[in-house]
Structure formats: C-alpha cells, structure tokens
Amino acid sequence: MKLRTMVWREIFERKNQLGTSFLAILLGISVIVSIKNITHYSEKAVARELDALGANILILPKSASLQDYYSADLQQEVFPEEYVERLTNSDLQGLDNLSPKLSMPFTIDGKQFTLTGILPKNEFQAKLAWQSAGIFARPEGCGTVVAIPGQDAEPAKETLSRKRVIETIGEAEMLVGADMAVSLRISEGDSVSVGGASFAVTAVLPQTGTVDDSRAFAHLHTVQRLAGKDSVLNAIEVVGCCNAISDGLVQKINKLLPEARVVTISQIVDTQIKTNRMMSRLSMLFLVIIVLVGGASIANYMYANVFERRREIGTLMALGAGSAVVLRLFLLKALLLGCVGGLAGFIIGTVTAVILGPRIAGVPVFPMPILLVWAFGISVAILLIASYFPARRAARLDPVSALQEV
Amino acid sequence: MLRMHSVTKSYNHRGKRVLALDDVTMDIPAGDFVSIVGPSGSGKSTFLLMLGGMLSPAEGKVVVDGQSVYDLSSDKRAALRKKKIGFVFQTFNLIPYLTALENVQIPFLLAGVDGDEQRTNAASLLERLGLGDRLDHKPSELSVGQQQRVALARMLANDPAIVLADEPTGNLDPDTGRAILAFFEEIHREGRTVVMVTHDHTAAARAKRVLRLLDGKIVNGGE
Structure with a gap:
C-alpha cells in the first residue's frame, strides 16, 4: 500500500x-x-480571413455601421454609382479590383435571402475612359489579388468567392450561394424567379462560411431595376495594394469621396x-x-x-x-x-x-x-x-x- | 525500561483546574506486564498517553529506554513510537475506508516497507489473530471482536517492545475479552512490556502487577 x-x-x-x-x-x-x-x-x-482578403478597402455610405465585413453592404443606406467612375478616373495608385454592389432582400418558398448586384470586370473594361485613364491602365503587381485583363481568368465562382470580383455576368444570370442552393435545391442550369425577373443559375458558389452562402449574385443593373433604385450602390469593395494603404490610400479615397465612409478590412475585423x-x-x-x-x-x-x-x-x-x-x-x-x-x-x-x-x-x-x-x-x-x-x-x-x- | 519521574499534568475544565497526574514517580522494567486501574477521571488514560510520548507533562520527565521522551521534538517522538511502541485503543481506531489488511499495512507503510512485503507481513499477522479469511473486509463489515483483533495485529506490525493498551476489553463481550487478554499474556511471554489501562479488576488481575491510580496519584502497587 x-x-x-x-x-x-x-x-x-x-x-x-x-x-x-x-x-x-x-x-x-x-x-x-x-x-x-x-x-x-x-x-x-x-x-x-485577413490573409485571404489582403488589404481590402470597403467604401460605404457615411451613415453605415460596421459590424461584419461580409454583411457590410446589407444595409439600407446607398450612395451614387458615379463614385465608381470617380475612382476609376482618378490618378490614385494602388487600387486594384473594384466591386460595386447593391443588395436587396427577397423571399423564395418563405425563406429569406439576399440578392446582391455586382458589376462584372468586363464592363469596366468596356468603358474606354476607364481603360485609358483608369485603374486597369496602371501598372499592377503590388502583391494583392489582381486579375489583369487578357490573362486567363479563374472560373467565375472561385473568383467571386475568393476575390469578390467577377469577370462576366449576364443581365439574366445568377450565381447562387452554397447554403441557398442547398436550401432551395438549386443546381447549375436551373431557373430562379425573383421579383418577376427570371434568372438562369450559371454557378453554385463554393461554401465560404460567411453570409455570402445565403446570397445570390446577379448583374448590378438588374438588381438596381428590381430594387426600384436608380444608379445607386450599398458598397464598393476595393482590393487595395498593401503598400498603397500604408501610404495613405484610405485618406486619399476619403478626400476623393468625402460623402462616403472608407474603411479597411482590418478596421471591420477589429470588431x-x-x-x-x-x-x-x-x-x-x-x-x-x-x-x-x-x-x-x-x-x-x-x-x-x-x-x-x-x-x-x-x-x-x-x-x-x-x-x-x-x-x-x-x-x-x-x-x-x-x-x-x-x-x-x-x-x-x-x-x-x-x-x-x-x-x-x-x-x-x-x-x-x-x-x-x-x-x-x-x-x-x-x-x-x-x-x-x-x-x-x-x-x-x-x-x-x-x-x-x- | 519505562520511567516516570515527578510527573504532573493538569487540565482546565470549565475554569477549574483538574489534576490528572500529581507528582507521579514510578518505574516499569522491560518485560513487565502492568495493569493500571482506577475510577473514571483518575488519570489512567493520561498516564498511558504520556508514557507513549503523546502528551507532554507539565512537570517531570518520562524516560523510555534511557531517553527523556519530551526532550525530543514531536517528529522524533513519532519516530520513537514507530520503532518501539504499540498502541491499542478501546475504540480500536481502525481507518474506516481501509480493509483489515490495509489497516495492518499502515505501520509497514510508515516504516517504508515495500508493497509486497507489507501485504505478506500484514496477512501473516491477521492469520495469527484468526482473521485470515477477513483480509479484504472493511471495519464496518467486521464484528467488534474482529475489529479489536485487527487493531491488535496492527499494533504488532512494528514489532514493538512496549505495548500500551487503553481499555482493550472495554467494548468487548466477556468471551472475546478473555481471548484478547490471553493474547496480551502471549505477547508478554514474547518479552514485550505491556501496560494496560482498565477499570475491569478481573482483567487487571491477569497482569503481573496492578497499579491503582486515584486522583492523579499512584496509591498502591505490587505483584
């Protein structure tokens, strides 16, 4: 013992x-x-999240609140789409991908989802003024996520879920979030009707673990029409160059868009x-x-x-x-x-x-x-x-x- | 050899001074078998605990084998008990959550004996006391007489030269009491010094000498 x-x-x-x-x-x-x-x-x-998103910048209406990066655009406040033009025509260095967005809620089978309108990159490129003087004409390669026109693009759904931009999307096309697809049993090629407009589902997005999984993405102008709003946006997502951000890019955008609220992702994840x-x-x-x-x-x-x-x-x-x-x-x-x-x-x-x-x-x-x-x-x-x-x-x-x- | 020299011990009980031992001087030679008798409150238990190095006197000396016990630190007195003294209590004082075997193993544990030897020795002692078939029983599963026999086996575990027993038959029926007294005679014959406190004169008569304590004094003694 x-x-x-x-x-x-x-x-x-x-x-x-x-x-x-x-x-x-x-x-x-x-x-x-x-x-x-x-x-x-x-x-x-x-x-x-920070690592994956790089040094993203979010441009929001002045009165918008900051809680979660992924749901920052799901608010009532709007600002003019013209801000995108101001940005692309500016001489700001370090701005890479721009992604203007407008979101609206919608219901299918009693379940609530969000339809987010996005402007595909090909429409930026179509505007010659932007091409010649805007962001795509500038040298790239500051280390952030960049898709240079002319290079092979990644498949749309991966690009959207990772880089939050998309190369092309038709006015009657829709990309559906993973949870929404499961919930409504939607797969690629199906047709979805929202507010009287019919969309062809071109892709089901991969799971991200964010509110994006309960969203559907469509062309910005289609969503603006469905929401009954003219050329307005809830947010513009910008992939800014890290060095440029530390050189005061946020302040420069603020100066360019004094009516908007410009925040970096790190400020949002600060919550x-x-x-x-x-x-x-x-x-x-x-x-x-x-x-x-x-x-x-x-x-x-x-x-x-x-x-x-x-x-x-x-x-x-x-x-x-x-x-x-x-x-x-x-x-x-x-x-x-x-x-x-x-x-x-x-x-x-x-x-x-x-x-x-x-x-x-x-x-x-x-x-x-x-x-x-x-x-x-x-x-x-x-x-x-x-x-x-x-x-x-x-x-x-x-x-x-x-x-x-x- | 146990010696008490001019030992005095008193207590305060509800503001009154109670003299438990009053200038007691006596010798108990090695190998003696002594009974201490006296009425309740005469100082019998105090006498026994003091001999065992458990209770220091207010005055006087207690000497065990030439060593003044209360000149030692409490830890050294514990070591002395571990080496030379075995206690037997009226209420047996078995550890309730340990089996009979484990209770007897305690002195071996304290002496640093390893596990196998502990078990073998403890089982052998319990068999000597007729409890070979009760090794794994807890005290609550044993009769009063069996519990006292476990306590006796535990007392013998350190092979003590001096056995101090406080009313060892006090809680036992007459037959079991007689068996326990026979056991004390047996261990006395082995050469151990036995000091037994009892209020039972029949039990006391089994000893070689009977000392009578009254009001803290030894009033008679003899063969």
Whole structure:
C-alpha cells in the first residue's frame, strides 16, 4: 500500500462531501478551457480571413455601421454609382479590383435571402475612359489579388468567392450561394424567379462560411431595376495594394469621396478582434472567480476534512506518523484532485468548445493539447494553495486532542 | 525500561483546574506486564498517553529506554513510537475506508516497507489473530471482536517492545475479552512490556502487577 492508496480510498469514501467544491473547480476549468479554445480558433479565423482578403478597402455610405465585413453592404443606406467612375478616373495608385454592389432582400418558398448586384470586370473594361485613364491602365503587381485583363481568368465562382470580383455576368444570370442552393435545391442550369425577373443559375458558389452562402449574385443593373433604385450602390469593395494603404490610400479615397465612409478590412475585423479580446478577458475573469470561489470552497472543504479526520490523524500519529507524513497525506489528496480536475476540466471544456464553438463564434474548433497543460497547472495550483493551510493544521494537530482519548 | 519521574499534568475544565497526574514517580522494567486501574477521571488514560510520548507533562520527565521522551521534538517522538511502541485503543481506531489488511499495512507503510512485503507481513499477522479469511473486509463489515483483533495485529506490525493498551476489553463481550487478554499474556511471554489501562479488576488481575491510580496519584502497587 502506498500513501496515494489511502488518499484515493478516502476520496471515494467521502466523495459526496467533496462533490460541490470539486464541481466548482471542474466547471471553472472547463469554462476557461472552452473560452480559450474558442478564442484561439476565432483569432486564427480572423487572421486567415485577413490573409485571404489582403488589404481590402470597403467604401460605404457615411451613415453605415460596421459590424461584419461580409454583411457590410446589407444595409439600407446607398450612395451614387458615379463614385465608381470617380475612382476609376482618378490618378490614385494602388487600387486594384473594384466591386460595386447593391443588395436587396427577397423571399423564395418563405425563406429569406439576399440578392446582391455586382458589376462584372468586363464592363469596366468596356468603358474606354476607364481603360485609358483608369485603374486597369496602371501598372499592377503590388502583391494583392489582381486579375489583369487578357490573362486567363479563374472560373467565375472561385473568383467571386475568393476575390469578390467577377469577370462576366449576364443581365439574366445568377450565381447562387452554397447554403441557398442547398436550401432551395438549386443546381447549375436551373431557373430562379425573383421579383418577376427570371434568372438562369450559371454557378453554385463554393461554401465560404460567411453570409455570402445565403446570397445570390446577379448583374448590378438588374438588381438596381428590381430594387426600384436608380444608379445607386450599398458598397464598393476595393482590393487595395498593401503598400498603397500604408501610404495613405484610405485618406486619399476619403478626400476623393468625402460623402462616403472608407474603411479597411482590418478596421471591420477589429470588431471580431475586440470580441476575441473580450473573450480573453472573460476567461481571465473566470480565472479570478475560480481562484477565489473555487479556492475558498476547497479550503473550506479541506478544513472540514481535517476536522472530521482528526481521530484518524491522531491514530496515524500514535502509529508513528510524523508531521511530514500527515502533511503529505493532505497535499497528495490536493494534487490528485488537481490532476483529476485539470484532466476532466480539459475534456469537458474541449468537448464544449468543439460543439459550441461553431455556433458561438462561427468557426470550427479543434482540441488544443497545450490547454491540457494549462488546465493541469491552474487546477493543481488552486488545489495545492487552498489545501496548504488545512494540511499544515492537520500536521500540527496535537495527537491527544486528535484522538479525544483524554 | 519505562520511567516516570515527578510527573504532573493538569487540565482546565470549565475554569477549574483538574489534576490528572500529581507528582507521579514510578518505574516499569522491560518485560513487565502492568495493569493500571482506577475510577473514571483518575488519570489512567493520561498516564498511558504520556508514557507513549503523546502528551507532554507539565512537570517531570518520562524516560523510555534511557531517553527523556519530551526532550525530543514531536517528529522524533513519532519516530520513537514507530520503532518501539504499540498502541491499542478501546475504540480500536481502525481507518474506516481501509480493509483489515490495509489497516495492518499502515505501520509497514510508515516504516517504508515495500508493497509486497507489507501485504505478506500484514496477512501473516491477521492469520495469527484468526482473521485470515477477513483480509479484504472493511471495519464496518467486521464484528467488534474482529475489529479489536485487527487493531491488535496492527499494533504488532512494528514489532514493538512496549505495548500500551487503553481499555482493550472495554467494548468487548466477556468471551472475546478473555481471548484478547490471553493474547496480551502471549505477547508478554514474547518479552514485550505491556501496560494496560482498565477499570475491569478481573482483567487487571491477569497482569503481573496492578497499579491503582486515584486522583492523579499512584496509591498502591505490587505483584
């Protein structure tokens, strides 16, 4: 028999008394692991999003709010389409792909979707003024996503989902988001009717994990007509050159379009970054609560445990156990409970994160082994610190008063 | 050899000073079998715990094999008990969540004996006490007499030269009590010093000597 055998037996003998205190630690560790896990993958998703989008710029009406990059254009506010012309005719350096957009809601089979009008690149090119003086006449190659006219274009759906621009789209053609296609059982070649206009589905877009999956894309001018609006837009997406942005491209566009609001993607994902930061702070708050509440609860339990076991402690002392053995008996209990709490907290927290992560943060979450070390560390530290003074009291017990024989 | 020299111990009980031992001086030679008798509150248990290094006197010295026990630190006194002294309690004081075998293993564990040897030795002691078929029973699954026998096996585990028993038959039926007393005679014959506190004069008579404690003083003693 080893000392830890005695510890395990005692834990199982009096498990009910331990339950509440241990649960406080267990739940606390689970919540922290869960938050940290979700936050980590959310941050990674933001980083990936930023990476994939490069240094995009979004031009919105002045009164538009900023919440999510992908849904920034789904607002009522509009500005004139003429802004596109102003941009293309300007001498601004570092502007690559432009994508003017106007969105409108529509319903099919009782389900709500968004129809987004986009202006294909071939129409930019068709305008000679733009060709000669506009963005496509300028040298390219600043490292951002660029499709130079004349080069082989990627298939329309990949271009739209990745670069958010498209080479060509007919006035009666439609590209359908992945979720919408599944929901309405639409496939390429089908026909869809929106607001009395009939569209031929030319492509079903790949899954992006964004609101784009519930959108349909059609020609800008068709959507303007369906929405009953003249040449207006909700947004212009611009792939700006990174260097140009750092050289003040945003300010230059602002100067050119003083009535519009010009923001970079990083400003928009800032909301997500702030959410992640809030989650991090929340996990710190939980940590403090666990240290205080869980620690106090464990300390209270340990003091009660020492009191309840004083006869046992006295007996061990009568049998020759020194104070070090008694101290070890209680600290070993704390260590074992800490390890179990850490492991169980990691498992519960990870399972919770993997299940709830995609729903809460909209990102896939995977187990992070490093959090096991973290959970162990926190759990063991809390248990050991909270148990030290009760254990010391046990070790210093007067064996006679412990035995209550006198 | 156990010696008490001018030992005094008092307690405060509800503001009143209660004298448990009053200037007690006595010797118990090695290999002796002594019964301590006296009415409740006469200081019998105090006497026994003090001999076992569990309760320090207010005045005087307690000497075990030439070593003044209370000049040692509490950890060294624990080490002395582990090496030389075996306690038997009236209420047995078995660890309730451990089996009979594991209870007897405790002194081996404290002495640093490895697991296999612990089990073999503990099983052999329990078999000596007639509990070979109760090794895996917890105290709650044993009769009172069986529990006392487990406690005796545990007491013998460190092969003590000195056995201190506090009312060892106090909770037992007469037959079991007699069997336990026979066991004390047996371990005395092995050469151990046995000091037994009891209020039962029949039990006390089984010892070589009977000391009577009254109001903290030894009032008579003899063969």
